[in-house]
Amino acid sequence: MNLYALLFLVAGLGIIAWLTGRARAARFGSTSEHRLHSLPGQHGLYVALWTTVPALLFVIVWWAVTPMLATDAVIKSPQALQLPAFGYERDAILNEVRARADGSEYGFYPLAEQLAPLYAHASSFYAWLGSGLALLLAFACGAFAYTRVKADFRARTRVERTVMLVLLVASLIAILTTLGIFLSLLFESIRFFSMVPVTDFLFGTTWSPQVIDPADPGKTLGAVPLFWGTFFIGAVIAMLVAIPFGLMSAIYLTQYARPVVRKWMKPMLEILAGVPTVVYGYFAALTVGPAIRDLAVSLGFTYASSESALAAGLVMGVMIIPFVSSMADDSIAAVPSAMRDGSLAMGATSSETICKVLLPAALPGVVAGVLLAVSRAIGETMIVVMAASGAANITANPFESATTVTKQIVDLLTGEAEFDSPKTLAAFALGLTLFLITFLLNIVALRVVKKYREAYE
Amino acid sequence: MTELNSPQTTAPPKMAAQGVNVFYGEKQAIRDVSLDVDMDNVTAFIGPSGCGKSTFLRTLNRMNDTVASARVEGLITLDGENIYDRSMDVVQLRARVGMVFQKPNPFPKSIYENVAYGPRIHGLASGKADMDQIVERSLKRAGLWEEVKDRLQDSGTALSGGQQQRLCIARAIAVDPEVILMDEPCSALDPIATAKIEELIHELRGRYAIVIVTHNMQQAARVSQRTAFFHLGTLVEYGETDQIFTAPRQERTKDYITGRYG
Ligand SMILES: Nc1ncnc2c1ncn2[C@@H]1O[C@H](COP(=O)(O)OP(=O)(O)OP(=O)(O)O)[C@@H](O)[C@H]1O
Ligand SMILES: [Mg+2]
Numbered sequence: 001m002n003l004y005a006l007l008f009l010v011a012g013l014g015i016i017a018w019l020t021g022r023a024r025a026a027r028f029g030s031t032s033e034h035r036l037h038s039l040p041g042q043h044g045l046y047v048a049l050w051t052t053v054p055a056l057l058f059v060i061v062w063w064a065v066t067p068m069l070a071t072d073a074v075i076k077s078p079q080a081l082q083l084p085a086f087g088y089e090r091d092a093i094l095n096e097v098r099a100r101a102d103g104s105e106y107g108f109y110p111l112a113e114q115l116a117p118l119y120a121h122a123s124s125f126y127a128w129l130g131s132g133l134a135l136l137l138a139f140a141c142g143a144f145a146y147t148r149v150k151a152d153f154r155a156r157t158r159v160e161r162t163v164m165l166v167l168l169v170a171s172l173i174a175i176l177t178t179l180g181i182f183l184s185l186l187f188e189s190i191r192f193f194s195m196v197p198v199t200d201f202l203f204g205t206t207w208s209p210q211v212i213d214p215a216d217p218g219k220t221l222g223a224v225p226l227f228w229g230t231f232f233i234g235a236v237i238a239m240l241v242a243i244p245f246g247l248m249s250a251i252y253l254t255q256y257a258r259p260v261v262r263k264w265m266k267p268m269l270e271i272l273a274g275v276p277t278v279v280y281g282y283f284a285a286l287t288v289g290p291a292i293r294d295l296a297v298s299l300g301f302t303y304a305s306s307e308s309a310l311a312a313g314l315v316m317g318v319m320i321i322p323f324v325s326s327m328a329d330d331s332i333a334a335v336p337s338a339m340r341d342g343s344l345a346m347g348a349t350s351s352e353t354i355c356k357v358l359l360p361a362a363l364p365g366v367v368a369g370v371l372l373a374v375s376r377a378i379g380e381t382m383i384v385v386m387a388a389s390g391a392a393n394i395t396a397n398p399f400e401s402a403t404t405v406t407k408q409i410v411d412l413l414t415g416e417a418e419f420d421s422p423k424t425l426a427a428f429a430l431g432l433t434l435f436l437i438t439f440l441l442n443i444v445a446l447r448v449v450k451k452y453r454e455a456y457e
Numbered sequence: 458m459t460e461l462n463s464p465q466t467t468a469p470p471k472m473a474a475q476g477v478n479v480f481y482g483e484k485q486a487i488r489d490v491s492l493d494v495d496m497d498n499v500t501a502f503i504g505p506s507g508c509g510k511s512t513f514l515r516t517l518n519r520m521n522d523t524v525a526s527a528r529v530e531g532l533i534t535l536d537g538e539n540i541y542d543r544s545m546d547v548v549q550l551r552a553r554v555g556m557v558f559q560k561p562n563p564f565p566k567s568i569y570e571n572v573a574y575g576p577r578i579h580g581l582a583s584g585k586a587d588m589d590q591i592v593e594r595s596l597k598r599a600g601l602w603e604e605v606k607d608r609l610q611d612s613g614t615a616l617s618g619g620q621q622q623r624l625c626i627a628r629a630i631a632v633d634p635e636v637i638l639m640d641e642p643c644s645a646l647d648p649i650a651t652a653k654i655e656e657l658i659h660e661l662r663g664r665y666a667i668v669i670v671t672h673n674m675q676q677a678a679r680v681s682q683r684t685a686f687f688h689l690g691t692l693v694e695y696g697e698t699d700q701i702f703t704a705p706r707q708e709r710t711k712d713y714i715t716g717r718y719g
Binding site: 258259336338339340341342343344345346347348349352356357360361 | 518520523525547548549550551552555556558560562563564565566574575578579625628629632
């Protein structure tokens with residue numbers, strides 16, 4: 001049976017369950033001497049949930065395992081003896097069988113064409129079986145719930161508990177996804193580290209994945225230049241721009257700006273935070289980069305490149321300004337106004353009050369904001385892909401080119417390499433390291449913020 | 458009107474207000490208030506909530522300047538000088554007229570740094586030893602020295618509410634002001650801490666001109682020699698505290714003191 005038709009039927013059953021459950025409850029309400037504990041609608045919902053949820057769960061599981069069952073049936077058939085024993089070709093043929101059974105016309109293997117009808121037959125059998133079972137389950141569970149509807153039955157509490165469960169699952173999805181991503185990164189990284197020693201990767205100072213020596217792949221896969229570049233561009237140059245400007249704009253907005261100005265400027269800054277990073281990337285690559293190269297040449301650096309660390313870092317810093325500004329704004333605004341009044345009443349000027357009272361009091365919040373900003377900057381990809389170079393230099397000269405972890409991940413994965421070479425797997429190791437670093441930064445930032453909150457409560 | 462409201466004093470007043478009006482935007486919060494504050498007496502402001510006591514108190518050190526919508530009219534003088542004059546330096550004025558707030562508001566710094574804050578920004582200490590001395594003297598005057606002398610480097614916010622308020626008083630004293638304004642300094646404190654502050658006010662009397670806003674009639678009677686009763690933004694009656702509490706001239710004052718409203 002068609003999956004959609006089945007879902008439609010289950011939904012229909014659910015509606016019927018709701019109506020009958022409600023009607024039964026209403027009848028109890030009018031005849032029995034007890035007052036109904038829950039409203040008829042809640043009883044209806046209770047029966048409907050029992051009817052649909054177990055059936056739907058069953059359908060999900062069943063439709064997930066059907067391809068396996070059907071493939072099994074195909075393999076057990078006499079024609080399947082011609083299949084190659086194991087390995088790549090066998091899988092390819094089976095894949096093609098499935099594709100053909102689903103209506104695809106193309107393929108390389110004549111055998112697949114023979115097996116496809118078998119597969120189609122088996123899978124339709126399992127679909128009918130599954131549908132029957134699902135409907136039966138829906139009916140059985142619905143009937144069970146129906147019999148439980150009594151005047152004093154606490155349908156309201158039961159429904160409430162189900163709602164809570166649904167919400168819990170919804171909130172777990174993001175967490176579980178992150179966990180899944182982390183685990184997949186971890187497994188690929190473990191494969192990488194089985195080929196390349198961890199120490200080579202973490203402490204090696206040569207990065208050139210184009211020339212990997214199969215005997216000693218770790219020799220050219222040292223990630224130090226990448227981490228240095230990331231740190232230099234994201235945490236040094238970008239922050240040199242973002243921290244002062246972000247802070248000053250926060251101070252202006254909280255302390256000096258008239259309400260009208262603040263009302264306009266704050267949303268404008270926030271819009272700036274919503275500009276797609278690829279637009280900043282253009283700006284960095286086409287405008288800032290060449291301008292900085294010209295500047296460098298006029299300063300006497302003859303080999304200046306337009307893909308300098310400075311260009312990428314500056315633009316990244318500008319991109320982060322709204323971020324720092326709004327975090328700093330929040331934490332300055334959270335300092336009780338009594339502090340400010342206290343200082344002003346001592347005869348301090350506005351700027352003395354800001355420097356000596358407000359900023360120190362807001363410092364933990366500001367620091368947390370900066371940490372979050374750093375973790376954003378080092379994870380930022382588009383600007384560096386467009387504006388930074390691929391040359392892995394360890395340099396503190398901002399006019400020279402530097403590369404970052406994110407840029408290298410993009411380069412490694414867009415190449416034409418097979419999926420289990422050290423070169424490709426290195427991308428996962430880089431990703432994992434980056435993930436861990438940003439994760440750590442975020443945790444530290446959140447702790448700082450939490451401590452700071454406690455100080456004022 | 459002024460004659461009627463002002464108690465007889467011989468010495469020239471430390472601060473004097475004449476015909477003061479305060480507006481918040483369109484709304485008038487203070488109407489034509491004239492009153493003198495002198496050096497030897499503690500002056501108490503009483504009156505029902507919202508009558509403008511805090512507003513008037515804040516005009517005396519121009520803290521209303523920090524409220525964008527506030528506007529002050531009339532003449533207020535400190536030692537005969539108009540404090541709203543162009544030539545008056547607000548920073549200097551606030552160093553001479555200190556303020557203690559309703560809720561203790563120590564800075565999130567050490568006890569020492571809290572007290573040293575004012576002298577530091579006004580450059581009153583000539584060195585570390587001098588500063589130590591100012592801090593010690595201020596804390597002693599505020600009656601807090603014995604309790605904190607061994608932990609001057611602890612955070613000021615870690616003290617109890619009453620200690621924090623005395624720290625704020627020490628902080629205000631540290632710049633050697635001439636006038637100290639206190640806006641309900643005990644309203645967040647328990648009776649014991651309140652008693653300590655009242656005792657402190659007694660000791661500070663004479664050295665500084667003190668103005669205190671309070672909702673507590675007994676407190677006004679205990680700590681002050683002059684009492685001003687405000688109602689709906691006007692100064693209804695101003696006189697010797699004894700006279701205000703035993704023989705008020707105005708019907709409204711009597712009603713308030715006897716608890717008819719407020
Ligand atoms: N910042 C402000 N903006 C606008 N109106 C204000 C502001 N501060 C006070 N007011 C108004 O001015 C009037 C006097 O307020 P004020 O705080 O001086 O009263 P108060 O006598 O100190 O009262 P309380 O005893 O409750 O402290 C009130 O009506 C109040 O609403
Ligand atoms: Mg008040």
